[in-house]
Amino acid sequence: MIKKILSPYFSTKIIIKAFVGAILISNFILADLLGSEILNFISPFFAIAGFYFLLKFDRRGFFWTGFFIGISWFYW
Numbered sequence: 001m002i003k004k005i006l007s008p009y010f011s012t013k014i015i016i017k018a019f020v021g022a023i024l025i026s027n028f029i030l031a032d033l034l035g036s037e038i039l040n041f042i043s044p045f046f047a048i049a050g051f052y053f054l055l056k057f058d059r060r061g062f063f064w065t066g067f068f069i070g071i072s073w074f075y076w
Contacts, residue, residue, distance in 0.1 A: 011060075018057070018064030024050030025065070026072045 023030075027046040031039035054065055 014060050015064050017053070018061050019068050021050050021053040021057070021061070021065045022068035022072060024053065026050075026069055029072060 024046045027039075027050070028043050031043045054062070057065060
């Protein structure tokens with residue numbers, strides 16, 4: 001019974017999409033760590049794409065994206 005309730009929240013497809021969205025939103029951290037001028041130039045475009053994906057997610061995607069953003073920003 002619990003597996004039926006929790007299985008939609010732990011879909012691999014949703015988690016991978018949320019991880020990619022979190023990386024796109026947090027790409028300025030990676031650009032700063034790597035120090036590349038090309039990454040600094042294309043970083044805003046990646047962030048816009050990340051926010052576009054975030055707006056297309058449902059509530060489960062919001063949760064996982066927030067989770068991965070929190071982890072990446074905490075590590076930074």
